[in-house]
Amino acid sequence: MEYGFDITYIFDFIPKLLQVLHLTLAIVAGAIGIGLIVGLLAALPRLYKVPVLQRLSQVYTSFFRGTPILIQLFLFYYGLPELLKLVYIDVTKLPVLFFVIVTFGLNAGATISEIIRAAVTAVDRGQVEAAYSVGMSGYQAFARIVLPQAIAIAVPVFANLVIAMLKETSLAFALGVMELTGKAQTLGTLTRHFMETYIALAIIYLAVSFTLERILLLFERKLQRHMRRDAADAERRWRLWRGRKPMRERSPEVSGKEVPRYEA
Amino acid sequence: MIRLSGIRKSFGRQEVLKGIDLHVGKGEVVAILGPSGSGKTTLLRCINYLEKPGEGEIRIGDQALDARRAGKKDVHALRRRSAMVFQQYNLFSHKTALENVMEGLVVVKKMSKDEARKRGIALLEKVGLGAKLDAYPSRLSGGQQQRVGIARALALEPEVILFDEPTSALDPELVGEVLAVIRRIAKEGITMIIVTHEMGFAQDVANRVVFMDEGVIVEEGPPAQLFGNPKEERTRQFLKRLTPEASYTI
Ligand SMILES: Nc1ncnc2c1ncn2[C@@H]1O[C@H](COP(=O)(O)OP(=O)(O)O)[C@@H](O)[C@H]1O
Numbered sequence: 004m005e006y007g008f009d010i011t012y013i014f015d016f017i018p019k020l021l022q023v024l025h026l027t028l029a030i031v032a033g034a035i036g037i038g039l040i041v042g043l044l045a046a047l048p049r050l051y052k053v054p055v056l057q058r059l060s061q062v063y064t065s066f067f068r069g070t071p072i073l074i075q076l077f078l079f080y081y082g083l084p085e086l087l088k089l090v091y092i093d094v095t096k097l098p099v100l101f102f103v104i105v106t107f108g109l110n111a112g113a114t115i116s117e118i119i120r121a122a123v124t125a126v127d128r129g130q131v132e133a134a135y136s137v138g139m140s141g142y143q144a145f146a147r148i149v150l151p152q153a154i155a156i157a158v159p160v161f162a163n164l165v166i167a168m169l170k171e172t173s174l175a176f177a178l179g180v181m182e183l184t185g186k187a188q189t190l191g192t193l194t195r196h197f198m199e200t201y202i203a204l205a206i207i208y209l210a211v212s213f214t215l216e217r218i219l220l221l222f223e224r225k226l227q228r229h230m231r232r233d234a235a236d237a238e239r240r241w242r243l244w245r246g247r248k249p250m251r252e253r254s255p256e257v258s259g260k261e262v263p264r265y266e267a
Numbered sequence: 268m269i270r271l272s273g274i275r276k277s278f279g280r281q282e283v284l285k286g287i288d289l290h291v292g293k294g295e296v297v298a299i300l301g302p303s304g305s306g307k308t309t310l311l312r313c314i315n316y317l318e319k320p321g322e323g324e325i326r327i328g329d330q331a332l333d334a335r336r337a338g339k340k341d342v343h344a345l346r347r348r349s350a351m352v353f354q355q356y357n358l359f360s361h362k363t364a365l366e367n368v369m370e371g372l373v374v375v376k377k378m379s380k381d382e383a384r385k386r387g388i389a390l391l392e393k394v395g396l397g398a399k400l401d402a403y404p405s406r407l408s409g410g411q412q413q414r415v416g417i418a419r420a421l422a423l424e425p426e427v428i429l430f431d432e433p434t435s436a437l438d439p440e441l442v443g444e445v446l447a448v449i450r451r452i453a454k455e456g457i458t459m460i461i462v463t464h465e466m467g468f469a470q471d472v473a474n475r476v477v478f479m480d481e482g483v484i485v486e487e488g489p490p491a492q493l494f495g496n497p498k499e500e501r502t503r504q505f506l507k508r509l510t511p512e513a514s515y516t517i
């Protein structure tokens with residue numbers, strides 16, 4: 004059946020889709036929350052070379068980074084209850100959303116552990132020694148000196164992850180979760196105006212990504228305060244960014260030329 | 268008072284410190300000289316326990332530590348008696364000048380923030396950075412960063428401050444301001460061990476000069492004697508190579 008394109012459907016669909024926005028956001032927030040905790044736990048044994056745990060963490064990250072998230076969702080949703088049945092734990096009554104958030108969380112955790120590992124390694128080793136020399140314990144040095152700097156280094160990459168995660172939540176509809184994409188499918192099927200639902204859907208994803216990006220950029224600017232060499236430099240980056248040329252700001256010929264020289 | 272006895276340290280098969288004995292009295296300023304690779308940095312790092320000596324005993328004040336029987340607690344106690352000023356400054360780059368100085372006071376000495384801030388401000392003023400309290404290291408010159416590093420070390424009121432070539436990463440025009448600060452605190456009777464290549468500086472700040480080569484102390488003595496009339500041939504050779512560029516006085 005062919006139905007003519009009707010723009011008013013878009014305006015009609017947007018508020019309907021917004022009714023389930025909270026589900027999409029809950030998946031993102033839950034997944035990032037779980038991801039941060041699991042990611043840190045997975046990164047630590049590899050950073051500190053803890054014998055067995057290090058291996059385990061490697062297996063974990065390779066699995067979640069090396070398989071499609073859709074397959075992970077199926078495995079967790081259909082496989083986990085079967086597996087747990089063997090030890091007499093019944094999880095079949097748990098909502099689908101639970102499985103979705105856990106899967107996305109573990110998936111994010113794998114990436115986050117890699118992000119943390121890279122960021123921690125990037126923190127100047129000399130500062131750790133300085134921390135020890137003022138009498139800090141290993142834990143204090145990590146928590147007070149390494150971690151905050153690692154987080155500042157990691158925010159831009161982390162921001163990318165959040166945006167990617169937002170878009171990947173659309174896969175949850177494959178398990179029948181009525182988040183944005185799932186709802187859009189239903190609206191499309193009901194009205195036969197698929198094109199309009201997809202346009203409305205795209206508009207919403209775009210608006211949410213854009214908002215998240217801005218919020219994360221504010222974080223980045225706040226956390227990276229200490230990295231800015233001077234106010235003029237910060238101002239220049241800000242202007243470049245607002246001028247919608249985010250890539251140029253990172254290109255070496257621009258930053259290389261204008262960053263003032265500092266001593267080692 | 269510091270006493271090192273029989274400090275040995277190897278990296279793999281290379282023995283870098285071959286039994287160092289050194290005594291530094293309270294309020295004494297000892298300068299360590301020696302060619303690059305002779306183990307000066309490693310020695311300071313052993314005193315601060317950033318490097319674990321293979322064997323030997325380190326005593327700072329009433330805290331003694333035998334390298335072969337060192338527990339975590341002893342290491343911690345020993346570290347709290349010394350402070351280090353690094354060649355590359357090693358300031359905490361996510362903290363302002365003042366926060367750098369306060370950090371050890373608040374976290375390690377459990378001082379209240381107000382009190383730590385007061386002491387931090389006083390110390391930064393003392394090293395001439397009263398106007399840079401809230402500046403991040405990335406916005407300070409090398410000389411200013413090193414002065415923050417000195418204030419950070421002073422804040423802990425250690426029994427000894429260890430300086431590892433505090434001016435060798437600096438542009439020549441910034442060396443003077445850092446040396447001036449060290450000179451001033453030396454006069455206050457703080458015990459210091461300074462690895463340096465600034466001979467003029469060593470000559471008028473140090474009570475004693477130690478010459479190290481290939482992991483051993485070759486010779487030590489008052490500056491006038493060691494510079495003016497060295498006993499050992501190796502010392503003489505080293506000084507001869509160093510003198511032309513170090514003949515200026517700061
Ligand atoms: N972490 C390390 N691993 C291996 N070798 C090292 C290490 N640190 C220092 N060394 C070696 O120990 C020797 C003494 O180094 P160092 O104490 O830095 O000398 P100095 O400060 O007198 O120039 C050098 O040969 C150096 O290569």
Ligand SMILES: [Mg+2]
Pocket residue numbers: 307308309432
């Ligand atoms: Mg050295």
